[in-house]
Amino acid sequence: MNHHDKHDLDTVPWHKQFWPWFLIILLGVSVLSSLLTVYYAVRDPDPIVDGNYYKHGLTINEQLEDIQPAATPEKHPAQDEAR
Numbered sequence: 001m002n003h004h005d006k007h008d009l010d011t012v013p014w015h016k017q018f019w020p021w022f023l024i025i026l027l028g029v030s031v032l033s034s035l036l037t038v039y040y041a042v043r044d045p046d047p048i049v050d051g052n053y054y055k056h057g058l059t060i061n062e063q064l065e066d067i068q069p070a071a072t073p074e075k076h077p078a079q080d081e082a083r
Contacts (some may be wrong), residue, residue, distance in 0.1 A: 014020050050056050
C-alpha cells in the first residue's frame with residue numbers, strides 16, 4: 001500500500017458519513033421541540049387562580065390568627081398507673 005492508497009481511504013466527504021447527520025438531526029429535534037414548547041406556552045398561558053391574590057392571602061392570615069390553639073390535654077390518672 002503506497003501513500004496515495006491510504007489517503008484515498010480517508011477522504012470520504014463529511015456529508016456522506018453517518019455521525020454528522022446524526023448530530024445535526026439530534027440538535028434539530030431539540031430546537032424544534034423547544035420552539036414547540038415556547039409556542040404552546042405563549043398560545044395557552046396558565047390562568048391566574050385568583051386575580052387579587054394579595055388580599056386573599058391577607059384574609060387567610062387573619063383567619064389563621066383567629067383560630068385558637070387546642071388546649072393541652074390533661075394527664076389522665078390511668079396513664080400514670082400504667083407506667
